[in-house]
């Protein structure tokens with residue numbers, strides 16, 4: 001790669017590619033498992049994996065459903081909904097920068113030559129689909145509401161009552177990180193306040209814009225922590241559901 005840089009500029013793209021590849025491999029594996037995604041009343045818990053929520057398939061395990069089911073769907077319920085969080089992350093402005101650098105070396109780092117001879121931006125197929133990001137943002141907000149509902153619901157343990165377990169904390173932190181990630185979205189910030197010519201004449205939008213800005217500043221941090229934690233949440237629920245570990249009740 002043509003560059004005068006002598007530092008380890010390649011480290012960041014390598015780490016990015018490694019984490020994203022690991023996440024894609026794990027989430028694909030988890031999505032096709034169609035098992036151990038819910039811990040229900042038999043274990044006095046109400047914990048659902050974020051990869052499987054909302055559980056919309058007709059054969060969701062008892063208790064995992066959200067009151068609406070597509071009875072004709074017989075594959076893993078995760079396959080119905082994962083397209084939305086996946087599309088949301090894939091089209092995210094921050095992730096685009098990261099994976100263009102990590103996988104396509106376009107460019108791999110600042111002051112390092114692009115691995116490609118020409119550049120067409122995102123104006124051609126398939127990259128113009130990246131413009132759909134704002135619509136994925138809407139879906140992302142809906143999923144956040146559902147995952148927040150799941151987290152609140154988990155605090156009520158069937159047969160025991162309200163209480164706090166490690167699982168409730170895991171689901172709550174997961175929902176909070178996903179909110180942090182979504183609220184910092186560049187497209188969302190633009191929708192809320194970017195098209196306003198004068199904030200003076202739109203005080204409400206100015207307040208929303210001001211509220212979103214700190215999340216936007218930390219968007220990269222939320223992007224990584226929420227990505228890793230959503231996988232961790234699935235692993236935790238999976239381990240409890242399979243009986244490998246017990247969801248410890250704190251009080």
Ligand code: FES
Pocket residue numbers: 088092093094095133137181182184185186187188219
């Ligand atoms: S820019 Fe990253 S979620 Fe929208």
